[in-house]
Amino acid sequence: MQVLEAHAASDYKYGWSSDIDTEQLPPGLDEDVVRFISAKKEEPSWLLDYRLAAYRTFRELTEPNWVNVQYKKVDFEGISYWAAPRQQPKLGSLDEADPELIATFNKLGIPLEEQMVLAGVAVDAVIDSVSVTTTYKEKLGELGIIFCSFSEAVREHPELVRKYMGTVVPTKDNYYAALNSAVFSDGSFVYIPKGVRCPMELSTYFRINAENTGQFERTLIIAEPDSYVSYLEGCTAPRRDENQLHAAIVELVAHENAEIKYSTVQNWYPGDKDGKGGIYNFVTKRGLCEGDNSKISWTQVETGSAITWKYPSCILKGDNSVGEFYSVAVTNHAQQADTGTKMVHIGNNTTSTIISKGISAGRSQNTYRGLVKVLPKAENARNFSQCDSLLMGDKCGAHTFPYLEVDNKSAQIEHEATTSKIGEDQLFYLQQRGFSEEDALNTIVNGYCKDVFAELPMEFAAEAKKLLAISLENSVG
Amino acid sequence: MLSVKNLHARVEETPILNGIDLEIKPGEVHAIMGPNGSGKSTLASVLAGREDYEVTEGSVTFGDEDLLELDVDERAHAGLFLAFQYPIEIPGVTNATFYRSSINALRTARGEDTLNGAQALKVIREKMTAMEMDPSFLKRSLNEGFSGGEKKRNEMLQMTLLEPKLAILDETDSGLDIDALQIVAKAVNQMRSPERSFLVVTHYQRLLDYIVPDFVHVLYNGRIVRSGDKSLALELERRGYDWIKAEVNSPAV
Numbered sequence: 001m002q003v004l005e006a007h008a009a010s011d012y013k014y015g016w017s018s019d020i021d022t023e024q025l026p027p028g029l030d031e032d033v034v035r036f037i038s039a040k041k042e043e044p045s046w047l048l049d050y051r052l053a054a055y056r057t058f059r060e061l062t063e064p065n066w067v068n069v070q071y072k073k074v075d076f077e078g079i080s081y082w083a084a085p086r087q088q089p090k091l092g093s094l095d096e097a098d099p100e101l102i103a104t105f106n107k108l109g110i111p112l113e114e115q116m117v118l119a120g121v122a123v124d125a126v127i128d129s130v131s132v133t134t135t136y137k138e139k140l141g142e143l144g145i146i147f148c149s150f151s152e153a154v155r156e157h158p159e160l161v162r163k164y165m166g167t168v169v170p171t172k173d174n175y176y177a178a179l180n181s182a183v184f185s186d187g188s189f190v191y192i193p194k195g196v197r198c199p200m201e202l203s204t205y206f207r208i209n210a211e212n213t214g215q216f217e218r219t220l221i222i223a224e225p226d227s228y229v230s231y232l233e234g235c236t237a238p239r240r241d242e243n244q245l246h247a248a249i250v251e252l253v254a255h256e257n258a259e260i261k262y263s264t265v266q267n268w269y270p271g272d273k274d275g276k277g278g279i280y281n282f283v284t285k286r287g288l289c290e291g292d293n294s295k296i297s298w299t300q301v302e303t304g305s306a307i308t309w310k311y312p313s314c315i316l317k318g319d320n321s322v323g324e325f326y327s328v329a330v331t332n333h334a335q336q337a338d339t340g341t342k343m344v345h346i347g348n349n350t351t352s353t354i355i356s357k358g359i360s361a362g363r364s365q366n367t368y369r370g371l372v373k374v375l376p377k378a379e380n381a382r383n384f385s386q387c388d389s390l391l392m393g394d395k396c397g398a399h400t401f402p403y404l405e406v407d408n409k410s411a412q413i414e415h416e417a418t419t420s421k422i423g424e425d426q427l428f429y430l431q432q433r434g435f436s437e438e439d440a441l442n443t444i445v446n447g448y449c450k451d452v453f454a455e456l457p458m459e460f461a462a463e464a465k466k467l468l469a470i471s472l473e474n475s476v477g
Numbered sequence: 478m479l480s481v482k483n484l485h486a487r488v489e490e491t492p493i494l495n496g497i498d499l500e501i502k503p504g505e506v507h508a509i510m511g512p513n514g515s516g517k518s519t520l521a522s523v524l525a526g527r528e529d530y531e532v533t534e535g536s537v538t539f540g541d542e543d544l545l546e547l548d549v550d551e552r553a554h555a556g557l558f559l560a561f562q563y564p565i566e567i568p569g570v571t572n573a574t575f576y577r578s579s580i581n582a583l584r585t586a587r588g589e590d591t592l593n594g595a596q597a598l599k600v601i602r603e604k605m606t607a608m609e610m611d612p613s614f615l616k617r618s619l620n621e622g623f624s625g626g627e628k629k630r631n632e633m634l635q636m637t638l639l640e641p642k643l644a645i646l647d648e649t650d651s652g653l654d655i656d657a658l659q660i661v662a663k664a665v666n667q668m669r670s671p672e673r674s675f676l677v678v679t680h681y682q683r684l685l686d687y688i689v690p691d692f693v694h695v696l697y698n699g700r701i702v703r704s705g706d707k708s709l710a711l712e713l714e715r716r717g718y719d720w721i722k723a724e725v726n727s728p729a730v
Contacts, residue, residue, distance in 0.1 A: 424528065429565040431549035432525050432558075433575075433635065434582030443578065447569030447618070 025082040031055060033081050034182050040082065041151055044158060054171035054181030061175045068367040068399055069307050069336040074245050074280065081183045081216075139199070146191035147202055150218050153189035160191060164222055168251035168288045168315070176247040176282040176309075180216045184249065187218040192227040192258075201457050203232040217248040223258035225291060230261040232460060246305075248283045256291030256318065261299070263456055264312075265464055268304035273362075275334030278306025285312035289321035289347075297324040298341065299455040301464045303471040306335060311369065313342035316350035316378075323352040326452040328464075330471050331364030331396070340370035340401075345381035345411070354385040357449050360396035361472055367399040374411040381411040389419040390448055392472070442469045478503045478674045479524075479544075479643055484535035485699075486523045493519045495699035496535070501643070504671040508685055509678045510710060511696035512718040517678045518562060520696070521647040524676075525559040526552050539643070554586035556642030560632040560649050566620040572631070573615040576601050576638055583639055604637045607667070609660060626657040633664040644668070645676045650684040662687030682714035697725055 025033060034055045038048040063073070094102060140147055146157060153161050171181040192198055223229055233250075246268070252260050262285075271278025281304075287296035298312035314323025325341035343352035352372065360366040366389065374381045389398030400417050422444055430440035446453070446465050453461045481499040485492065493516045501507050511517050523530045524537065526549040537544040539555060547555060567575070577597040584591055592600065598615075605614065608630060620628050629649055636644050649661055665675060665688050677688060685693070685707065693709040694701045697718075702725050703709065713721075 423565070425565050426567055428525075428527055428549060429561065430567070432553055432561075433579040433639070434550055434553040434586065435578065436550055436582075437548075439578070439582070443570055443575075444567060447567055450569035 025080050027078050027080050029055075029076055029079070029081055029183070037082050037183055037185075041154070043154060046162060047154060050166065050171070051182050054178050055183075057171050058175070058178035058182055061172075061178055063175050067309055067338045068365065068369070068401075069309065069338050071280065071307050071336070076179070079215075079245065136200070143196050143199070144193040145196060145198055146189065148189055150184075150187040150189050150220065153220070157189070157191070160222065161189070161220065164220055164251065164253055166251075168253060168286045169249050169284050174284060177249055177284045180218060180247045180249045180284070184216045184218040187220075187248070188231075188233075189219070190221040190229060190231060192221075192223045192229045194224040195226045196224075197227065198229040201230045201232050201460075215246050217246070219248070219250040221250075221252045221260055221262070223252075223254045223260050223294075225256040225258055227255075228259045228261075230263070230457065232263050232265075232457065234265045234267065244277075245280045246282065248285075250283070250285040250312075252287035252296055254287065254289050254291065254294035254296050254321075257293045258291060259295040259297070260287060261297045262287070262312070263460060264298075264300040264302075265460065265467065266300065266302045266304050266308070267467060270304050270333065270335050271306040273333045275306045275336075278335070279304065280307045281305040281310065282307075283310040285310065286315065286342075287313065287323070288315045289318050289323060289350075291321075292318040292347070293320045294318050295322040295324075297322075297326070297455070299324075299326040299452065300328070300339075301452070301456070301467070302327070302329040302337060302339060303467055305337075308335075308337040308339050310339045311341055313344070314352060315344045315346065316352065316381075317346045318350075319347040320349045320351075321347055322350070324455075325352075325354045325356070325370075326455045327356045328359070328449045328452045328468070329357070329366055329368075330359045330468060331361070331366045332471055333362040333364060335362075335364040336367075337365070338367040338369055340368045342371040342373070343383060345372075345374040345378040345383070348377075348379040350378060350381050352381075352383045354383070354387070355451050356385075356387045357452055358387075358389045358398055359392070359445060359448070359468075359472070360389070360398050361392040363395045365397045365399070367401065369401045369403075371403040371405070372413060373405040374408050374413075376407040378408050379410050381406075381408065381413075383411070383413045385413075385415045387415075387417045388448070389417075390445070391419065391421045438469070438473070441472065445469075445472060478505075478540065479676075480536075480538040481524075482536045482538075484520075484523070484537060485533045486519060486530045487533055488519075488530055492533075493530070493699050494523065497696075497699070497701060499694065499701065501674045501676060503642075503674055504669075505692065506665075506669065506675040506677065506688060506690045508688075508690040508693045508710060509676065509696055509701075510680070510682075510693060510713055512722070513680070515696045516699040517680075517696050518647055519699075521559060521562075521645045521676070521678050524552075524645060525549065525557065550582070551586075553639075554583060558636055558639055558641035558644045560629075560636055560644065560646045562647040562649075562651065564620050564623075564628040564632055566618070566623075568618050568621050570619045571616055572619055573598070573601065575619045576635070579635065580638055601638065604634060608634050608637070608664060610634060625652040626654065629653055629657065630660060633661050637664055637668060640668075640673075642672065643674045643676065645678065647678045648680060649677075650679055650681065658684060659687060682710045685710045695721055697721060 034051050038051055169177050171178050190202060221231060254260050268279040268281055289296055296314050302308055312325060316323050323343050329337045329339050331337050341354055354370055356368045358366040358368055368387045372383045387400050391398055398419055402415055404413060406413060426444050427440045430443060445468055453464060456464055479501040481497050484494055484497040486494040509517050532545055542555060580597060581591040620631060650658055689707060693705055695703040702721060
């Protein structure tokens with residue numbers, strides 16, 4: 001209780017309610033911390049119980065060590081588990097922002113108004129973006145679509161949260177999932193009613209306060225029968241965060257004939273050229289194709305973070321359900337990525353597709369790790385996997401670990417893997433046709449990633465291409 | 478147009494070019510012939526600026542520029558085109574996108590407006606028709622899975638699209654059947670003009686039946702050991718390369 005006392009003392013100084021913006025717990029994790037978080041969020045008792053159970057599980061589990069990455073162990077007692085959303089210092093105009101940041105925004109082609117929001121310029125002046133958000137909320141509301149923060153969903157739609165939370169990623173699932181379940185901060189909640197096709201790409205970008213979801217993000221998306229939603233997570237703009245560890249959970253549930261398309265562009269701060277100060281991104285993402293003929297599609301473009309540990313997966317429970325994973329993972333300098341997917345075939349006639357494109361430059365290490373599992377009763381399962389690695393230079397590494405567990409003879413599994421080097425020949429050829437060295441490199445890389453970019457919503461794809469170009473700047477030579 | 482003086486080049490420690498002198502004036506077609514390993518392709522690569530080769534001596538002037546000071550893309554911008562002996566495959570990049578990017582890179586370098594998609598496509602389609610190329614080429618990835626003949630034809634299409642001042646053809650005839658050879662020759666002959674020059678590197682005389690050169694040079698051991706007109710190519714065809722080797726190696730000459 002020392003923690004609480006210390007906190008109470010400081011709160012007393014500033015007052016509980018008026019100065020919520022500056023609250024932060026001292027480092028350390030125990031049951032009281034979990035209780036404190038839940039209390040601060042005014043959560044119902046079932047959610048506190050959920051968190052406490054998760055906390056106890058976390059204490060029983062050990063940190064996984066099978067991952068093909070090396071890093072200084074996280075000191076879980078050195079982290080503060082509660083920091084109330086703080087007001088970012090607001091700037092008067094873009095002229096006051098970090099010029100390097102603005103240069104990157106311009107390279108990405110981010111519109112001026114969005115730049116202001118991202119750079120923390122006071123947005124009151126940007127009337128357009130506020131009104132866009134409002135009309136957008138109204139439009140979704142008319143269709144019965146719920147799109148709000150996770151905390152708001154707990155308050156407004158507790159029955160839905162309680163019904164689905166933890167059904168796809170149980171607290172016991174893994175070390176980081178248990179931690180997240182105990183101390184998760186906030187995140188997104190999406191509910192698409194039966195028969196509704198969401199008329200726009202849902203993006204966290206439009207949600208107010210999305211930048212303050214904290215380091216233990218939690219997202220839950222539910223698609224009722226015959227519905228469709230496309231959800232965009234992340235932002236191509238570089239994101240810095242003082243929290244080194246990020247351990248998110250994303251759960252998707254697709255009912256009969258429903259389809260969820262989940263696209264991510266991840267560009268967390270990768271650290272300096274030696275990887276110092278970069279984000280550790282340990283994420284558990286999983287989708288459940290609960291109903292027959294349901295479909296879940298993950299598309300990710302991963303360019304950031306010092307360490308990425310991430311396997312967006314599909315549980316193909318419904319008959320004829322479809323799981324897809326399209327991934328581009330870029331590592332440069334000292335970055336390390338261990339990413340891939342799990343496709344678990346349970347229903348009959350289920351189909352999964354895995355397209356993974358790894359690009360390694362600098363001294364980075366890029367690992368694909370994927371599991372295709374066909375259960376004994378899953379008749380006629382089909383999987384196609386293609387895992388390609390592209391190496392730039394001779395100091396980086398690419399690794400592929402495909403796991404196959406097939407317990408039904410009717411399954412058809414196809415796996416292709418290639419490793420190639422960006423050839424001097426290719427660069428020379430394009431340069432002889434007038435391309436600058438950088439354009440030549442980008443052309444080759446974009447061609448290599450084409451199958452994945454084709455899965456991204458158009459505008460997102462254009463930004464992702466530019467992001468790749470920036471991530472790989474100066475990596476030939 | 479192109480003035481090569483006493484050019485020496487090596488790969489790592491191995492000298493390949495040992496003092497090349499070559500003058501190409503606007504409108505001229507020069508053929509470089511020679512036995513395998515004589516340095517023909519190296520000469521083409523060095524002129525285009527390939528990094529694997531180190532120029533150790535000599536000079537190359539292109540127009541009024543010091544060619545050796547220019548980067549690979551700057552040489553292309555200046556109007557130098559190399560038709561590759563082994564064109565490179567680039568998966569996922571369509572020919573259409575590649576042609577347009579290439580045309581626009583050169584236009585930008587010359588200070589001209591770039592072509593939009595429709596404008597570029599119009600030009601590309603016209604030239605493809607002239608080259609008897611199927612429109613389905615446009616959507617295919619650059620050279621990926623192309624037959625040898627298709628690749629060479631693609632090189633010639635790019636040459637007609639980019640309209641270089643000097644086109645270097647590096648054994649464009651190798652591996653081509655007679656029909657493909659005629660298409661290549663037609664592309665070159667249609668582009669011949671008083672302002673444009675060609676350097677045709679070939680092992681065989683056959684191509685020169687269709688592209689009639691103004692000058693023929695024989696390369697051996699990294700030097701031009703003999704120059705003449707078209708009749709020199711015919712003599713090589715008749716007598717092979719051995720008599721040239723013998724003459725060069727004999728101290729009496």
